[in-house]
Structures are given as structure tokens and as C-alpha cells.
Amino acid sequence: xxxxxxxxxxxxxxSDPNRRFAAVENLVDRTEPEAVxxxxxxxxxxxxxxxxxxxxxxxxxxxxxxxxxxxxxLRDEDDWVREAAAMQASLRIARGRNPPPAFVVxxxxxxxxxxxxxxxxxxxxxxxxxxxxxxxxxxxxxxxxRAEQRRVADGWKAWLSRRPERAAPVPGPVHATxxxxxxxxxxxxxxxxxxxxxxxxxxxxxxxxx
Numbered sequence: 001x002x003x004x005x006x007x008x009x010x011x012x013x014x015s016d017p018n019r020r021f022a023a024v025e026n027l028v029d030r031t032e033p034e035a036v037x038x039x040x041x042x043x044x045x046x047x048x049x050x051x052x053x054x055x056x057x058x059x060x061x062x063x064x065x066x067x068x069x070x071x072x073x074l075r076d077e078d079d080w081v082r083e084a085a086a087m088q089a090s091l092r093i094a095r096g097r098n099p100p101p102a103f104v105v106x107x108x109x110x111x112x113x114x115x116x117x118x119x120x121x122x123x124x125x126x127x128x129x130x131x132x133x134x135x136x137x138x139x140x141x142x143x144x145x146r147a148e149q150r151r152v153a154d155g156w157k158a159w160l161s162r163r164p165e166r167a168a169p170v171p172g173p174v175h176a177t178x179x180x181x182x183x184x185x186x187x188x189x190x191x192x193x194x195x196x197x198x199x200x201x202x203x204x205x206x207x208x209x210x
Contacts, residue, residue, distance in 0.1 A: 005032055012038050015180045017047035024050050028057045036061045040069050046176040048078045055085040063098040068171045071107040074123070075173035079116045086111055086122025093129045102168035105130065109160045110170070112153035117142065120149060127156055 008030075011023035024042055027035040039061060042054035055073035058066035070092075073085035089108060093100060108130075111123035120140045128138040138156070140149045160166050182205075186196040 005030065005035060009034060009038055017045075017050070017180070020045065021047060021049050021053070024053050028053060028061065031061075040065060043069055043072060043076075043174045044177045046178045046180070048080055051076060051078065051081045051176075052084045055081055056088050059088070059092050059098055066098075067100050067104055069174075071104055071171045072174045074107050074111045074114075074119070077173070077175075079119075082111070082114060083116055083118040083122065086114075086119045086126065090122050090126040090129065093126050100130065102165040103170050105163065105165040106160060106168055107170045109153075109156050112140070112149075112156055117149075120153070124152060124156070131159070 008023045008026050012020050012027065014020055014023075024039055027039050030036075040054055040058055042050040045051055045054075051073070055070055055076075058069035058073075060066065062069075070085050070089055073081055074089070076082050076085070086108075089100070089104065092098065105127070108123045108127050111119050112127075114120055114123070117140075121142055124138065124140040131138070137152065140152050144152075182197060184197050185207075186194070188194055
């Protein structure tokens with residue numbers, strides 16, 4: 001098992017994002033501190049699927065650090081990561097184990113203004129379960145009119161303004177810090193101009209396929 005762990009940790013650092021993701025998938029069910037740290041550190045990976053896994057498994061693997069990772073995931077630049085975090089927050093709070101710390105409440109209230117309806121629905125569901133407000137007024141429903149969604153969000157903001165959790169510092173977003181070399185490529189433009197990956201080395205290059 002120790003040798004297997006070492007191999008998984010090595011694969012989790014490879015340049016191929018799919019191999020990193022496969023390694024993380026095998027690490028999420030392990031309990032060794034190194035495995036837990038690697039999964040939670042996945043929030044700084046540039047591959048969204050790895051960040052999603054970090055959000056989904058954070059609290060289950062490490063209740064102490066996990067809620068901080070989940071709160072940061074609610075502010076990720078990728079919609080899918082934020083959506084996974086909101087749904088996971090709702091699920092974890094509903095289960096009742098590992099109750100969230102104070103900063104999760106303002107993080108969820110802030111998520112009610114997210115551009116993704118999935119995030120708004122998940123965040124309102126998590127708040128309703130956290131506050132014991134299971135009634136209709138506390139939840140944003142799928143396909144609910146946007147004005148009605150704002151009314152629900154305003155209600156939660158007013159509620160938070162009277163709660164001690166309002167002063168809790170919320171963890172900021174974790175930005176991807178991993179960079180990987182671009183694969184080699186060569187092609188011709190519509191003007192028959194040859195382009196190769198070796199030419200613009202050291203400069204920013206945008207490839208737009210349409």
C-alpha cells in the first residue's frame with residue numbers, strides 16, 4: 001500500500017491532466033495525510049475536473065480544512081467547480097455530520113448572486129437546511145423568475161445582517177497555480193502561413209479553432 005501511495009502521488013504531478021485526474025480518483029478514498037493533502041491541494045490545479053473533485057471530497061476527507069476548501073470553491077472561476085461546491089455544501093449540511101464553521105454562511109449568501117442558477121439553487125438549499133428554514137420562502141427553485149430569486153437572496157442577506165456569522169472572514173478563491181508546457185503543434189493558416197509551437201516560444205499564443 002505504501003508503494004502504491006507513492007506511485008499515485010507521483011502520477012498526480014504528471015503533465016498529462018487526465019493522468020493526474022486518474023491518480024486523484026484513486027486518492028480520494030485513502031486516509032493517509034499525504035493523500036488528503038494532495039486531493040485538497042487539487043483546488044490549485046489548472047484542470048477543472050481535479051478542482052471539482054477537491055470540492056466534492058474536501059469535507060469528507062478533512063472536516064477541519066475541507067470547509068475552507070469548499071468555501072473557496074464557491075468562488076472559483078469555473079462554473080462547474082462552483083456548482084459542484086454549492087451542491088456539495090447542501091448535501092453535507094443535510095447529512096448533519098461535520099457541521100460547517102461560521103464562515104460558510106456568508107460564503108453561501110454571497111453565492112446567491114452567482115451567475116449560475118445551479119449555484120444559486122444549491123446555495124439557497126444549503127442555507128435553508130443550515131437555518132432550519134425548509135419552507136418555500138428560503139429556497140431558490142430551478143427556473144424561478146429572476147426577480148423572485150433576487151427577493152429570496154435579499155431575504156437571506158437581511159437574515160445574515162442580524163447573525164453573528166456576518167463578521168466571519170470568508171476564505172478567498174484559490175487561483176490555479178499549476179502551469180504545463182503546451183504540446184507540440186504545427187499547421188498552416190488560411191493564408192498558407194506555417195505556424196509551429198517552436199516559433200512563439202516564451203510568448204502568449206491564442207489558438208482559436210472554429
